[in-house]
Amino acid sequence: MDISGILTRKKDKTLLLPITDIAPNPLQPRKAFDESELRSLAESLRCYGILQPIVVKRAPPLPFPRAAPQAPYEIIAGERRWRAAALAGIKKIPCTLLDADRTESAMMALTENLQRSDLSFFEEAVAMQNLLLMTSMTQSELARMLSVSQPTLSNKLRLLKLSERERTLITENRLSERHARALLRLETERERMDLLIRVIDEGLSATETERIAEERQKKKFPLPAMQQKPAAAKPIRKVVIRDMRFFFNTIDKAVRLLSDSGFSADWRKTEKGDEYEVTIKVRK
Numbered sequence: 001m002d003i004s005g006i007l008t009r010k011k012d013k014t015l016l017l018p019i020t021d022i023a024p025n026p027l028q029p030r031k032a033f034d035e036s037e038l039r040s041l042a043e044s045l046r047c048y049g050i051l052q053p054i055v056v057k058r059a060p061p062l063p064f065p066r067a068a069p070q071a072p073y074e075i076i077a078g079e080r081r082w083r084a085a086a087l088a089g090i091k092k093i094p095c096t097l098l099d100a101d102r103t104e105s106a107m108m109a110l111t112e113n114l115q116r117s118d119l120s121f122f123e124e125a126v127a128m129q130n131l132l133l134m135t136s137m138t139q140s141e142l143a144r145m146l147s148v149s150q151p152t153l154s155n156k157l158r159l160l161k162l163s164e165r166e167r168t169l170i171t172e173n174r175l176s177e178r179h180a181r182a183l184l185r186l187e188t189e190r191e192r193m194d195l196l197i198r199v200i201d202e203g204l205s206a207t208e209t210e211r212i213a214e215e216r217q218k219k220k221f222p223l224p225a226m227q228q229k230p231a232a233a234k235p236i237r238k239v240v241i242r243d244m245r246f247f248f249n250t251i252d253k254a255v256r257l258l259s260d261s262g263f264s265a266d267w268r269k270t271e272k273g274d275e276y277e278v279t280i281k282v283r284k
Contacts, residue, residue, distance in 0.1 A: 014094060014097070015095050019085055030120075046090075055096045056075055057100045059073055081093070106127070122171065159177070166196060186213055248269060265280070
């Protein structure tokens with residue numbers, strides 16, 4: 001989505017507003033702001049002023065009264081500059097006032113952060129999910145608006161299957177998105193936490209995490225017998241019988257079986273030098 005298009009289409013005017021008249025956007029996808037970066041930016045603003053106005057809109061009326069008065073303006077883009085300006089003690093800041101609805105406000109806040117690579121992968125996922133919930137857009141439509149592929153969008157949204165505790169540990173220990181996706185190969189939070197603690201303790205890479213997760217899944221769900229590698233065929237053993245009595249006993253048993261069945265049968269063997277002559281007689 002091109003922010004400049006909305007800015008051009010909906011621009012009202014540029015105002016110099018008291019910093020206390022401005023409130024952060026509740027749909028701001030980025031929830032964590034680096035304090036050292038804010039202090040550095042505040043020092044720059046003290047020296048050079050705010051060169052680029054922040055973007056605001058008129059705050060929508062609250063559905064119920066509150067004790068503290070509501071700020072009349074709400075930030076669409078530029079919350080870091082607003083926070084740094086407050087830190088620098090600046091009383092008024094230049095603002096571009098837009099006529100934007102709630103969805104456009106959320107879209108611009110997300111797009112601005114994505115273009116500047118300011119968001120963590122979990123913050124990106126939450127922002128994308130919020131936009132899908134707020135609008136009737138499909139994943140394909142949102143992916144086109146954000147200039148990302150649909151598989152990329154789907155993979156981001158899958159990260160939200162991780163629990164809040166898992167996300168916090170991943171973020172605090174600066175693990176990568178590949179680490180997070182590897183954990184998703186395990187079904188239960190207990191299994192994932194067990195591996196996550198090991199990853200943190202041993203400093204495992206994303207590749208090592210993927211390998212361990214895959215091995216654990218294979219142990220939990222082994223392949224069916226038909227898909228397993230067939231065992232090597234046992235070699236056929238040839239039995240060599242060197243005692244002729246085995247054959248003579250077999251012939252004797254066969255002749256007895258014929259006799260028991262009512263046939264008149266007989267047999268005899270004759271030894272002739274280094275040979276045996278066997279004769280079997282069965283009367284009709």
